[in-house]
Amino acid sequence: MANKSVFASMKGRLLPNATAKNAHGAPAYAYSDAHALAQVAVTGTFGGMFYQSPQEELEYVLDVAEAVEPKFLAQAAIYARQSGYMKDMPAVLLAVLARRDPVLFRAAFGRVIENGKMLRTFVQVIRSGQTGRKSLGSAPKAMVQNWLITASDRALLYANIGNDPSLADVIKMVHPKPASAEREALFAWIVGRPCNLARLPRTLQDWIAFRETGKGPVPDVPFQMLTQLDLSPQHWARIARKGTWQMVRQNLNTFQRHGVFEVAKNVDHVAKLLRDPRAIAKARAFPYQLMVAAQNVAGDVPRDIVEALHDAMEIAVLNVPQVSGQVVVCPDVSGSMTWAVTGYRPGATSAVRHMDVAALVAASFQRVNRGCQVLPFDFDVRDVRLEPRDTILTNAERLAALAGGGTNCSAPLAWLNKRGRAPDLVVFVSDNQSWVDARNGGQGTAMLKEWEVIKRRNPKAKLVCIDIAPYGTTQAQTRSDVLNVGGFSDAVFDQIAAFASGQTGPDHWVGEIEKIDV
Known part of the structure; x- marks a missing residue:
């Protein structure tokens, strides 16, 4: 008889052989191409990881993006943005799709490029040459032009925050043809050319006047435009009361430094906003972003605000x-x-x-x-x-x-x-x-x-x-x-x-x- 210590019956099913090595060189199982893309689409940030440099991560993303069918690539880009709440990754996948399938690219563009920051990221990715082309090409250029022409005035003002590239860079790159004198004036103001100020959006006119005089109500413009101004504690309080959930969460220490929380009704308003279930859902916030806020909040921020962050966390993981x-x-x-x-x-x-x-x-x-x-x-x-x-x-x-x-x-x-x-x-x-x-x-x-x-x-x-x-x-x-x-x-x-x-x-x-x- 054969040696029973070797040929004894195994209990349970046979384990499948490992199909890959992990980053540490140990046995592991590789994902399918589709699963690999799905995973990287909702976890990749291009900031480098413990076992991988940013460039190595990008090369891996490009490899798996090329390995799947264009339709799944389009679906993954949409999912990454709409369900995964990712920022850079959807733009990269969309840039690859623009080269692989212009028809699917056009279909996916508006569902991935939801705001001006995403638009600028997409242009940055294309122009880098990392996804296979350095110029926008006809389909991407047309979609960027259309976004600039059809976006609301407010969306363009938000898009005008940030650089590398700036919105002015994008406008100069694609030369959108404005459909109205008002949009022509706004484009001119953004790129720094002379324009008819009377044709600018009312909120932008208010901001220009407020910047020059310091008088009147706080203009209803993006928060970053207001921080450029010389504001009083009362102005900061109005900003806090009008702010979105995400903006308020990110600026609790700023509001504390500027005296906003010295007034009880301001504390009550911000605490109520932070724990508002509808506002939390609308912000599409990662639960860990609340952890960031709680960890980084200054020691002198009122306890009611800190408690509201804890309440918001409980709501965020319902x-x-x-x-x-x-x-x-x-x-x-x-x-x-x-x-x-x-x-x-x-x-x-x-x-x-x-x-x-x-x-x-x-x-x-x-x-x-x-x-x-x-x-x-x-x-x-x-x-x-x-x-x-x-x-x-x-x-x-x-x-x-x-x-x-x-x-x-x-x-x-x-x-x-x-x-x-x-x-x-x-x-x-x-x-x-x-x-x-x-x-x-x-x-x-x-x-x-x-x-x-x-x-x-x-x-x-x-x-x-x-x-x-x-x-x-x-x-x-x-x-x-x-x-x-x-x-x-x-x-x-x-x-x-x-x-x-x-x-x-x-x-x-x-x-x-x-x-x-x-």
Whole structure:
């Protein structure tokens, strides 16, 4: 007889062979081309990551954008902007599409280029030559011209904020033909040519007069235009009361410095706006942006404002799914997760790290799902005590304080197996670059091996891997019980809810993108 120690029957199904190496050189599973593009579309920021420079990230994006059909490329660009709330990535995908399929490019343009900042980013990307052409070409030029001609006066004023390129640069580049004397005057003012001031928009005329005299009401123009003026505390208070949710969130310390919060009614107004559910939804804010505001708010900002930020966070994550059965969430707190979400860019580096996002997701799940267990990990599972009754931000800060070492994605599953646990849903939030548990030879990854052990105890168990860095590999191959999904927006929670309830399969995320009509 053959050696039983070698040829004994294996328990459970055979693990699929790893198909790739991750950024650390350890075994992993590669995504399909469509999934790879979907993942990078909602996580890529071109700021550089722990394992990847900005140029390497761009080259990877261009490779996966070329690998898919033009229709899916158009759908991914639209999804990245409308559901992923991304800024630079949709413009890059649209620029590639302009070269690959001008017809689909025209169909997608207006759904991606929703404002002047996106327009300027798109022109910047094209002119860089990184996507295969340095001139706009006929189709892109026509679409940019049409946007400039048909945009509202207010949209053009907002578009006029920023440089490299400025809106004036764009106008000089494409030479739009204005349909009215008023639009001709506005274009002339933007590019710095003499114009008939009486034909400028009323709000712009008010701003010019206010700039010269300092008298009258605060003009209804973009906030950045007002900061150029010499304003009184009363003026700043009016700005705060008229500001959008996003603008107010970003300028709490500015308002404090200018005396806005010395008046109680101003504090009440701003606090009410920050916790307004409709305003939060309209702002399409990432929950982690509230974390930024709470972390960076000055110590002398009134407590009511800080409390409003905590309330806003609770509202922002209301669509975290409530799952029947036992839920375990595993935030990755290893060294590679300490990298900034937006990468490192001079003057534009986010204070929020991938670790903060993972912690925020974990704390949110714990708030919604009674009895949810949180198992943060790096080399192994880290010991942390969370109080379910504490605010989401408070618990997220406790988790994020666990700055870790190496990545071991199998550690939480091994921890559960050692204790004979078999939860119904396990959610990982990680960059998926596990290496501590790298298997030398044999089949699959250590994470998938440990998951199979859990599945033997609970055949209905499901695993969700939220990928928040676009490296293109996972430690658990997509299949009927494993969902790989990426991104920072609350759309991720919708995907998890549908998967956990059995309404959708593991390919649902890519399938949702493919449903977009172009």
